[in-house]
Amino acid sequence: MENILDISIEMLKNWMKEKGEKQFRAKQVFDWIYKGIFEFDDMKNIPKSTKEILKENFYIGIPKTVARLESKEKDTYKFLFAYRDGNLIESVVMKYKHGNSICVSTQIGCRMGCKFCASTINGIVRNLTSGEILAQILAAQKEINERISNVVLMGSGEPFDNYENVVKFIKLINSENGLNIGQRHITLSTCGIVPKIKTLADENLQITLAISLHATNDELRKQVMPVANKYSISEIMEACRYYINKTNRRVTFEYALVKDFNDSFENAEELASLLRGLLCHVNLIPVNEIKENDFKKSTNDNIKKFQQRLLKHNIETTIRKEMGSDINAACGQLRRSYIESKV
Numbered sequence: 250m251e252n253i254l255d256i257s258i259e260m261l262k263n264w265m266k267e268k269g270e271k272q273f274r275a276k277q278v279f280d281w282i283y284k285g286i287f288e289f290d291d292m293k294n295i296p297k298s299t300k301e302i303l304k305e306n307f308y309i310g311i312p313k314t315v316a317r318l319e320s321k322e323k324d325t326y327k328f329l330f331a332y333r334d335g336n337l338i339e340s341v342v343m344k345y346k347h348g349n350s351i352c353v354s355t356q357i358g359c360r361m362g363c364k365f366c367a368s369t370i371n372g373i374v375r376n377l378t379s380g381e382i383l384a385q386i387l388a389a390q391k392e393i394n395e396r397i398s399n400v401v402l403m404g405s406g407e408p409f410d411n412y413e414n415v416v417k418f419i420k421l422i423n424s425e426n427g428l429n430i431g432q433r434h435i436t437l438s439t440c441g442i443v444p445k446i447k448t449l450a451d452e453n454l455q456i457t458l459a460i461s462l463h464a465t466n467d468e469l470r471k472q473v474m475p476v477a478n479k480y481s482i483s484e485i486m487e488a489c490r491y492y493i494n495k496t497n498r499r500v501t502f503e504y505a506l507v508k509d510f511n512d513s514f515e516n517a518e519e520l521a522s523l524l525r526g527l528l529c530h531v532n533l534i535p536v537n538e539i540k541e542n543d544f545k546k547s548t549n550d551n552i553k554k555f556q557q558r559l560l561k562h563n564i565e566t567t568i569r570k571e572m573g574s575d576i577n578a579a580c581g582q583l584r585r586s587y588i589e590s591k592v
């Protein structure tokens with residue numbers, strides 16, 4: 250049995266032909282799925298015999314909703330989804346004036362080991378397939394009964410540690426036969442796997458690349474991000490320049506502000522000199538405090554000062570709006586608390 254979400258419409262067309270079925274059935278089947286019909290039996294214009302052979306060969310891999318949390322403001326929804334093998338992942342939907350945005354997971358767990366992050370504490374279980382990542386959007390759209398128009402690959406997992414499935418997923422959701430989500434409405438966030446930044450640049454996509462920088466020099470970065478032992482900040486910057494040259498896209502730098510670690514005046518100055526002249530944008534994130542570590546959020550006052558400092562250097566800087574903090578909307582916390590409650 251294969252997850253039908255893992256194959257393209259062209260592949261399904263070929264499959265139909267091989268089975269002596271009409272090729273246009275492929276599009277009909279996917280149209281139903283994209284409309285939120287997740288049972289072959291409910292696809293009204295598909296003949297019974299076709300449904301039968303579809304059922305013998307494919308399943309529609311939509312995860313089950315294990316938990317659904319809504320923030321008080323009703324602007325953030327968090328879902329805990331279970332795949333067929335019982336593995337759990339989280340997806341978060343944020344409602345903005347400009348449309349609904351989803352944060353999807355790309356792996357079950359993560360092996361990057363960032364010290365502040367809850368997703369990586371127990372390491373990695375496995376990669377998600379492109380269809381499994383797509384299924385998070387389909388399941389979430391059905392849950393909220395609204396279209397999702399923006400996708401950020403910022404949930405659990407390192408997208409570049411699952412490169413092929415992630416790029417397949419991006420092409421799938423961007424396709425006119427798929428969800429038709431514009432490339433500029435897709436953001437991929439990485440901890441900085443340098444060779445893959447360049448490979449992505451060569452794909453000629455118009456997606457936004459976000460780099461989880463979080464520190465202004467290698468020494469500091471190594472203290473919290475093991476990947477910094479492999480790739481230096483200067484190598485990351487060089488890869489970003491390559492990405493910008495190839496795509497003409499502005500790169501985002503994520504910087505989680507941790508009290509007394511990376512939030513000083515000197516840090517802001519150092520960050521500014523790193524980014525000087527680069528087509529970029531800084532997103533300051535008040536670190537989400539998790540119970541497994543002692544990282545504390547910078548004070549609001551300090552966060553503002555940090556932003557002001559960068560703005561003075563003409564570096565476009567925003568402070569990430571905290572949404573859904575009342576529903577543990579960050580970084581693997583819901584999955585962890587669920588798994589812990591079961592053991």
Ligand code: SAH
Nearest residue numbers: 366403406407438439440461503536537580
């Ligand atoms: N692995 C990718 C994408 C997933 S993490 C990456 O590293 O970018 C998404 C973002 O959340 C990253 O910027 C990550 O560093 C950040 N993050 C993880 N734990 C966090 C926490 N406790 N508080 C704030 N941001 C956090």
